[in-house]
Amino acid sequence: MTTNEQSGIRPIWDFFCSLKLTMFTLITLAIISIIGTIIPQGSPPPEYLQSISQTKLKLYNVLGFFDMYHSWWFILLLSLLSINLIACSIKRLPGIWKTITQPVMVMGDSLEKTLSNLTIIETRGDSSTIRDRVAAVMKTEFADPVITEEGGAFHLFAQKAPWSRLAVYAVHLSVLVIFIGAIIGSLFGYKGFVNIVEGESVGKVMSRSNKEIDLGFAVRCEKFSVAHYPNGAPKEFKSILTVLENGKPVAGFDRVPVIVNDPLSYKGITFYQSSYGKLGEHEFIISDPDGKNPQPLRIQSGGSAKLPDGSGICLQETTQDVSPFQPGVTGPAAQVEVHMANGGNKTFVIYGNNAAMNRMNLSYTGGKLVQYSGGEEFMYTGLQVAKDPGVWTVWLGCTLMMVGIYIAFFMSHRRVWVRVQNGTVTVGGNSSKNQGGFHLFMEQLVTKLKKQLPLEDNQ
Amino acid sequence: MTSSLLFNITTLLYLASMLAFFAAIVNRTKLFFGAAGSYIAFGGLLLQTIAIGLRWKESYTLGIGHAPLSNLYESVVFFSWTIVLIYGILDLKYRYRVIGAFVMPFALLGMAWAQLGMKSGIEPLVPALQSNWLLYHVITCFLGYAAFAVACGISIMYLIREKHDKVAQANEQSIVATFPPSRVLDDLNYKSIMIGFPLLTLGIVTGAAWANYAWGTYWSWDPKETWSLIVWFIYAAFLHARITRGWAGRRAAWLSIIGFAATIFCYLGVNLLLSGLHSYGG
Numbered sequence: 001m002t003t004n005e006q007s008g009i010r011p012i013w014d015f016f017c018s019l020k021l022t023m024f025t026l027i028t029l030a031i032i033s034i035i036g037t038i039i040p041q042g043s044p045p046p047e048y049l050q051s052i053s054q055t056k057l058k059l060y061n062v063l064g065f066f067d068m069y070h071s072w073w074f075i076l077l078l079s080l081l082s083i084n085l086i087a088c089s090i091k092r093l094p095g096i097w098k099t100i101t102q103p104v105m106v107m108g109d110s111l112e113k114t115l116s117n118l119t120i121i122e123t124r125g126d127s128s129t130i131r132d133r134v135a136a137v138m139k140t141e142f143a144d145p146v147i148t149e150e151g152g153a154f155h156l157f158a159q160k161a162p163w164s165r166l167a168v169y170a171v172h173l174s175v176l177v178i179f180i181g182a183i184i185g186s187l188f189g190y191k192g193f194v195n196i197v198e199g200e201s202v203g204k205v206m207s208r209s210n211k212e213i214d215l216g217f218a219v220r221c222e223k224f225s226v227a228h229y230p231n232g233a234p235k236e237f238k239s240i241l242t243v244l245e246n247g248k249p250v251a252g253f254d255r256v257p258v259i260v261n262d263p264l265s266y267k268g269i270t271f272y273q274s275s276y277g278k279l280g281e282h283e284f285i286i287s288d289p290d291g292k293n294p295q296p297l298r299i300q301s302g303g304s305a306k307l308p309d310g311s312g313i314c315l316q317e318t319t320q321d322v323s324p325f326q327p328g329v330t331g332p333a334a335q336v337e338v339h340m341a342n343g344g345n346k347t348f349v350i351y352g353n354n355a356a357m358n359r360m361n362l363s364y365t366g367g368k369l370v371q372y373s374g375g376e377e378f379m380y381t382g383l384q385v386a387k388d389p390g391v392w393t394v395w396l397g398c399t400l401m402m403v404g405i406y407i408a409f410f411m412s413h414r415r416v417w418v419r420v421q422n423g424t425v426t427v428g429g430n431s432s433k434n435q436g437g438f439h440l441f442m443e444q445l446v447t448k449l450k451k452q453l454p455l456e457d458n459q
Numbered sequence: 460m461t462s463s464l465l466f467n468i469t470t471l472l473y474l475a476s477m478l479a480f481f482a483a484i485v486n487r488t489k490l491f492f493g494a495a496g497s498y499i500a501f502g503g504l505l506l507q508t509i510a511i512g513l514r515w516k517e518s519y520t521l522g523i524g525h526a527p528l529s530n531l532y533e534s535v536v537f538f539s540w541t542i543v544l545i546y547g548i549l550d551l552k553y554r555y556r557v558i559g560a561f562v563m564p565f566a567l568l569g570m571a572w573a574q575l576g577m578k579s580g581i582e583p584l585v586p587a588l589q590s591n592w593l594l595y596h597v598i599t600c601f602l603g604y605a606a607f608a609v610a611c612g613i614s615i616m617y618l619i620r621e622k623h624d625k626v627a628q629a630n631e632q633s634i635v636a637t638f639p640p641s642r643v644l645d646d647l648n649y650k651s652i653m654i655g656f657p658l659l660t661l662g663i664v665t666g667a668a669w670a671n672y673a674w675g676t677y678w679s680w681d682p683k684e685t686w687s688l689i690v691w692f693i694y695a696a697f698l699h700a701r702i703t704r705g706w707a708g709r710r711a712a713w714l715s716i717i718g719f720a721a722t723i724f725c726y727l728g729v730n731l732l733l734s735g736l737h738s739y740g741g
Contacts, residue, residue: 019703023696030692030721037682037733069680182678191676229523229583237586260586261673272675273586386675394677398664405657436646 016087025081032077036068082179085172096165099413105148105157107417107428115417115428116435117442123453124423127154131420133452141445142416153421164411165432170404177397184390192385196221197279197378201244205385215269215385218244222255224276224381236260237273239381258383268387275382278302282318282334282375284350289362289369291355297370301377309366312339320374322351329354332374338364414438416445425453462517463579465510466536470570472503473543477567480560487637493556500559500566504543511540514581523583528597531730532577537597538726539569541605545654549609553647555639561612592669600662600687604722606655607694610648611719614712617644621709645707648715656694663687682733686725693718 015021039060040048049057064071104111112118123130131147131154138145138158145158192205192213201220204212222240229235236259243253243266250266258264263272280301286308287294299305304314314337319325322333331353338346346364350372351357358371412433419426427446431438476499483492514527527533546562549555573579616638623635638644666684671677678684697714700706706714 019699022699026692026696026699030689030696033685033689033692036680037685037729041680231583233583234586235583236589261590261592263672263675270675272673274674384675388671388675388677391671391677395668398667402657402661402664405660409653409657 013087016083017091018084021080021084022088025077025084029077029081032068032074035065039065039068041067041069078179082176085175089169089172093169096169100162100165103157103159103162103415105146105417106150106155107157107419107426111417112426112428115430117430117439118426118428119442119446121425121427121446121450121453121455122423123425123455125454127420127423130154130423130425130453131156134418134420134425134449137445137449137452138416138418141448142414145416145418153419156418156420157415159413159415161411162413164407165413167404167407167411170400171408174397174401174404177400178394179397181390181393181395181397184393185388186390189386189388189390193274193382194219194385195277195380195382196239197380198223199378201242217250217267218247219271219383220244221381224379226276237276239273239276239383241271268389270386272384272386273381274384277380277382278377279380280375280377282315282377283373284334285371285373286365287369287371289359289367291369301375307338307366307370308368310341311364311366313337313365313370314339316347318372318375318377322349329357332372334372340364341366409433412438414441416442425449460513462510462514465506465513466570466579467574469503469507469510470567470574472499472506473539473563473567473570476500476503476559477563480557480563483557484560484634484637493559496559496563497550497556500543500563501547504540504547507536507540507543511537518581521581523581525584525589526594526597527581528593529584529588530582532573532579534597534601534726535569535573535577538601538604538608539566539573541601542566542569542608545602545605545609545651548654549647549651553650555643555647557637557639558609558613558616558644558647561616562609565608565612587673590669590673592665592672596662596665596669599658599665603655603657603659603662604726606651606658607690607715607719607722610651610655610715613644613648613651614715617641617648617712618709620644621712641708645711648711649701649707652694652697652715652718656691656698659687659691659694663691683725683729686721686729690718690721690725693721 052060060066064073068074107115134156135145135147138156143158143160145156148155148157190207190213192207194202194205196202196219198221201218203216203218204214207213220242222242224237224239226234227236227238239258240255241253241258241264242255243250243264253264253266256264258271258273260273263270265271278301282299282301284297284299285294286297295308297305297307299313299315301318302315304312307313316335316337318332318334320332321330323330326333329351331351333352334350336348336350338348340346346361348361348364349357350361350370352372352374355369355371358369362369412431414429414431416427416429418428427442427449429438429442429445476496479492479496479499483489483496486492511527514533515524518524518527528537542562543566546559546566550559620635620638620641623633623638624641627633627636639647663684666687667677670679670684693714697706697711697718700714701711
């Protein structure tokens, strides 16, 4: 590599390795993520779009603020963070690797000067005896030392948890692993939705991007039910589902109850209880007050229709037998809300077997008699459908991150060097973290050593 | 004995603890004030633990048994509990009692707000919250939040101490001189964040696991999720600046305070101002 090339590439490399870039991307990501929590994402509700000006609407659209987590600049920032992580690791890893695999086992002058925990013990006696005693203390108090003889001196070296220095790279790697998991999920998985009427089965679901997806098997909804607490709050939404292969129930997947927080998984595809509703058709008869000129009128469950005078009629609830709710009346009944042509609203009940009571509502129905002849209604269950083959990669990344953070914060690489030379024992050490705690440890170690050594001043 | 009565006594104990710490700062010749502050805080913590257990039991008596972590009242009470717990751990480990004067107000504020301004009824759990993940997620998140609250209190203390040190004359007798030395405060700020960051990370991971289990998406950029990530970014930036660049002192203290402001917004602001899945704040 020539000097020219070096000077060209070097600044770029340094830029990608720099902590400034890390700080910039982290803080920028934090700040711009705020936008996404204030501006509704995905397809913003119409009320929101009406409340902002046209200029703003256009600007937000162009900048991708309505789907900013998928916008090019957000992805660019995440990529920048990833490159930064990789570059930093490449830059520092070889040095760290060398520290771990080829420890400096001899305390020379230059190393000695860098150690803040340094003690010199004056002793007497035979060097090799001292060496053995020091080694024994180190072994019981810290770790088995490696002994080197060099320049007429014995050097003892021991260390603990050198690999804890790698933890920070495990954390960095875990971020990339999580990103990879997310990418796998978005490439090979999907999120979808399906409604299944009680008693029916489906083999296809709709993805969020409105594509039809063939499941390769079918799911039947046997039953859907809602349970309530005494105060009326919902207690449980439950679907009973059966997985069908070639029209036949699969063993172990027959009539499985699925509730919120307890989904059904089959062949990597998971079904989550998400919503419910009613589906059906109801028949009404519209006639003159005396029952002449009857005309049928069909309304879907929860649907609406127009009455002859132009009023809108919305179906709210129906029952095929009203007697439990209203003693003395029998037959089907429907609760409706009428939006009258004059602008007024009125809610009332239309009966199947009680023309007299229905006649009381003539003024709301444009002078026509409306009767309910009944209908059939089915519950349907709304299920979220998800397939995410990347999710285990994400959990692997999360586990790696937790383990890595724990080791990176709470464990340290500790090294102790001892030099035995001419009756002088020099003890030094350092720690990659928690200097205060290591300082205390070194003081204790020196105390123990002094007890085991024949000291000069004891003579 | 009801949990509600115990929570009221807890609130009074936290008030007494805070006042004792204030007294310890003002009257530094009497050492027992600081000790009283700590012991009263521990007493309050014990009482609150019993009260939380009792409320848990009461919900079972009502036939809707669940951990008392399901609505804003219960979460604020639990937040206070975690703050005193984290303070207690630091106190036992590092013995700088007087930081209680800057930490207990957070716990007291939470308890007072919950006891005076919130509906404390035990409500049944809506289907979405009926999961053991609720327990793991809420406990880890709030322990993280609490560590950040303690770090914030310590940082405020640091800023006061550091400003005082700059202008103080030698041998001057002042209130601030009873604070731990600024380098100790700086170190405790870092240590609290070191406790909080892994807990927040675990809180986000358990939340993601729960979301994946309940809805099939471990991450959906819900405002609460996004804000938790914002908080995570801020403290990640703090740790990087600290470890690789040796950012300490004023800058670290300010970053810690900003981080806690974001944490509080993540906890309360999102519930009260933005819409999303974490709807218990309404």
